[in-house]
Amino acid sequence: MDEPIGVTERFPARYWHRLDDGRIQCDLCPRDCKLHDGQRGACFVRGRVGDSMVLTTYGxxxxxxxxxxxxxxxxxxxxxxxxxxxxxxxxxxxxxxxxxxxxxxxxxxxxxxxxxxxxxxxxxxxxxxxxxxxxxxxxxxxxxxxxxxxxxxxxxxxxxxxxxxxxxxxxxxxxxxxxxxxxxxxxxxxxxxxxxxxxxxxxxxxxxxxxxxxxxxxxxxxxxxxxxxxxxxxxxxxxxxxxxxxxxxxxxxxxxxxxxxxxxxxxxxxxxxxxxxxxxxxxxxxxxxxxxxxxxxxxYREGDTTICPGCGSAVIVRDWYEIEQYHLTEDGYCEQCHTRIAGxxxxxxxxxxxxxxxxxxxxxx
CATH class of the missing domain: 3.20.20.70 (Aldolase class I)
Known part of the structure; x- marks a missing residue:
């Protein structure tokens, strides 16, 4: 049974429409959840209150x-x-x-x-x-x-x-x-x-x-x-x-x-x-x-490192999330061969x- 939707959880949601059988359908994702009053979608946070859909986690x-x-x-x-x-x-x-x-x-x-x-x-x-x-x-x-x-x-x-x-x-x-x-x-x-x-x-x-x-x-x-x-x-x-x-x-x-x-x-x-x-x-x-x-x-440091596709040099050497060496220009070019690094x-x-x-x-x- 769906958990009741509280008054403070009723931020108006977008992306839904009414169906001929009285239900409303969520149009946000391909799950296309079809809801009666008081029901929640598969995501649990989008639900129906009365004749409209609400987002229960806004803010x-x-x-x-x-x-x-x-x-x-x-x-x-x-x-x-x-x-x-x-x-x-x-x-x-x-x-x-x-x-x-x-x-x-x-x-x-x-x-x-x-x-x-x-x-x-x-x-x-x-x-x-x-x-x-x-x-x-x-x-x-x-x-x-x-x-x-x-x-x-x-x-x-x-x-x-x-x-x-x-x-x-x-x-x-x-x-x-x-x-x-x-x-x-x-x-x-x-x-x-x-x-x-x-x-x-x-x-x-x-x-x-x-x-x-x-x-x-x-x-x-x-x-x-x-x-x-x-x-x-x-x-x-x-x-x-x-x-x-x-x-x-x-x-x-x-x-x-x-x-x-x-x-x-x-x-x-x-x-x-x-x-x-x-x-x-x-x-x-x-x-x-x-x-x-x-x-x-x-x-795996090699797998953390950004390699220049032009010359093969390491332009950003990382160890986990820490950058140990940085060899790019201000606008993102390899300092060795001046290839533009995407990003x-x-x-x-x-x-x-x-x-x-x-x-x-x-x-x-």
């Missing part, structure tokens, strides 16, 4: 934290800068391997401890000298109205915005949402429809459509992440097919991050991803022609580093 967050931008992960979007990260609760996918399941799979709002208006978040990011604000921890698609309002407040103060998302959206909200984003890291969870259906309760094609849209119809800086799960999406054949699709449809300059899985949620009996697997698949993607391929959740750069005067700083914003609303 409510699970946590706020200042991170290095490389943790999103975004390696070629103002490297070394800090980002104010936050999320809410719920998710429109049902990933059995979710690494943030305590937030994204929450069916109560105990996790929503902080309250903050869009202006308060933007003001806090400015106060802490954050280059950007990231919508993360759970998928910002499901709190799109809140994220877009925060993005508008951030842009008014010259602060960039970042979406960390699975990209599972319908076309109209996708246009509205990404019009407010400066960068995105999209989870390409696998490259088979069977994986998406069985392991996430969703479909592959809408994600591929989002990736094509971002690359060819927007100025949003795009990076991709694939969490490698042993035996499910880590075969050489699947990685090769995915890498060739990225080359053909998105081009060689979209960075790709391969991340190591650790046992969690409904897959606590699956072993962690060996480092050797990440090294193997990184080589497959590089051999397919991709210029920037990274590894995550393992200590967004500015004069490098220092870095935020590995630190992670939890903060409270509630008092600032």
């Amino acid at each position: 409510r967050s699970s946590s706020f934290c200042i991170d290095p931008i490389e943790k999103k992960p975004l390696n070629q979007f103002y490297p070394g800068s800090s980002v104010l990260s936050f999320g809410t609760a719920g998710c429109n996918l049902a990933c059995k391997f979710c690494q943030n399941w305590d937030i994204s799979k929450s069916r109560s709002f105990d996790k929503l401890q902080d309250q903050a208006s869009p202006e308060a978040i933007a003001r806090c990011a400015e106060q802490y000298h954050c280059k950007s604000v990231a919508f993360t921890y759970n998928d910002p698609v499901i709190f799109a109205e809140y994220a877009m309002d925060v993005a508008d407040a951030c842009h008014a103060r010259g602060i960039k915005t970042v979406a960390v998302t699975a990209g599972y959206m319908h076309p109209q909200p996708r246009r509205d949402f990404f019009a407010r984003m400066d960068a995105a890291n999209v989870d390409l969870k696998a490259f088979t429809e069977a994986f998406y259906v069985r392991q996430t309760g969703s479909h592959l094609q809408p994600v591929l459509d989002t990736l094509r849209y971002l690359r060819h119809e927007t100025d949003v800086w795009l990076e991709l992440t694939t969490l490698l799960i042993p035996g499910l999406n880590d075969s050489s054949e699947e990685i090769a097919a995915m890498s060739h699709w990225i080359m053909r449809e998105l081009g060689p300059d979209v960075p790709l991050h391969f991340s190591a899985f650790h046992p969690d949620y409904k897959m606590d009996d699956v072993p962690s991803t060996p480092s050797e697997t990440l090294i193997r698949v990184r080589r497959i993607a590089l051999d397919a022609g991709l210029h920037y391929v990274y590894t995550g959740n393992v200590h 967004h750069f500015e004069p490098f005067t220092g870095q935020f580093g590995r630190q992670r700083i939890p903060i409270k914003i509630g008092a600032m609303t």
Whole structure:
């Protein structure tokens, strides 16, 4: 039975329409949830009250934290800068391997401890000298109205915005949402429809459509992440097919991050991803022609480093999230051969580093 929607949880939602049978349909994502009065969608945070749809998590967050931008992960979007990260609760996918399941799979709002208006978040990011604000921890698609309002407040103060998302959206909200984003890291969870259906309760094609849209119809800086799960999406054949699709449809300059899985949620009996697997698949993607391929959740300095596709020199040497060497000009050219490195750069005067700083914003609303 759905948890009743309280009076304070009734922010008017967009992207829905009435059906002839009396239900209303959510038009935000391809789940197309059809709701009677009082029901919630699969994401749990969008529901029906009377004859309209509401967003129950507007202005409510699970946590706020200042991170290095490389943790999103975004390696070629103002490297070394800090980002104010936050999320809410719920998710429109049902990933059995979710690494943030305590937030994204929450069916109560105990996790929503902080309250903050869009202006308060933007003001806090400015106060802490954050280059950007990231919508993360759970998928910002499901709190799109809140994220877009925060993005508008951030842009008014010259602060960039970042979406960390699975990209599972319908076309109209996708246009509205990404019009407010400066960068995105999209989870390409696998490259088979069977994986998406069985392991996430969703479909592959809408994600591929989002990736094509971002690359060819927007100025949003795009990076991709694939969490490698042993035996499910880590075969050489699947990685090769995915890498060739990225080359053909998105081009060689979209960075790709391969991340190591650790046992969690409904897959606590699956072993962690060996480092050797990440090294193997990184080589497959590089051999397919991709210029920037990274590894995550393992200590592998070569997989953390940005390599110039022109001369092969290391232009940004990283150890985890810490930059040890930086060999780019102010506008992002290799100091050795003057090849332009894809991404967004500015004069490098220092870095935020590995630190992670939890903060409270509630008092600032």
